[in-house]
Amino acid sequence: MKLIYISLFLCCFVFLTCCNNEAVKPKIITPAETSSDINNVTVALPDAKGVDLVTTNCATCHSLRYIEMQPDMTKKGWDKIVKKMVKNYGAPISDTVVINQIIDYLATIKGKK
Numbered sequence: 001m002k003l004i005y006i007s008l009f010l011c012c013f014v015f016l017t018c019c020n021n022e023a024v025k026p027k028i029i030t031p032a033e034t035s036s037d038i039n040n041v042t043v044a045l046p047d048a049k050g051v052d053l054v055t056t057n058c059a060t061c062h063s064l065r066y067i068e069m070q071p072d073m074t075k076k077g078w079d080k081i082v083k084k085m086v087k088n089y090g091a092p093i094s095d096t097v098v099i100n101q102i103i104d105y106l107a108t109i110k111g112k113k
């Protein structure tokens with residue numbers, strides 16, 4: 001009979017120590033830890049010819065992170081993206097010389113060989 005009490009006590013003890021474990025408590029995540037607004041990310045693009053044209057013309061609507069996170073593309077691929085920015089989204093770049101320099105820059109830093 002004594003043995004039953006002892007084992008009951010041990011069971012309770014094990015149960016309580018397991019369920020009061022600090023590590024089991026859920027971690028409270030504050031909004032600051034989860035915030036990842038893409039437009040609040042500052043990106044320094046690699047230095048190459050035309051970087052200033054990109055930083056002045058391509059960061060007015062969205063972060064330069066949009067460029068950084070693209071996969072490497074051929075010059076044709078970048079041409080398509082830049083022309084989409086101008087034609088579809090209204091990027092105010094009318095000078096074709098500037099447009100071509102931007103495409104050259106993008107193909108230099110993220111070009112597919």
Ligand code: HEC
Pocket residue numbers: 054057058059060061062066067070081082085089090091092102
């Ligand atoms: C007039 C505003 C505007 C300007 C200026 C602009 N973009 Fe965009 N860009 C957009 C919009 C709108 C999207 C689509 C956003 C989305 O899908 O969340 C976008 C998306 C992108 C993307 C993501 C891929 C894709 O095809 O949607 C890339 C890369 C990009 N822009 C590059 C550029 C580059 C390079 C320039 C400079 C030549 C530029 N943007 C200038 C408005 C602009």
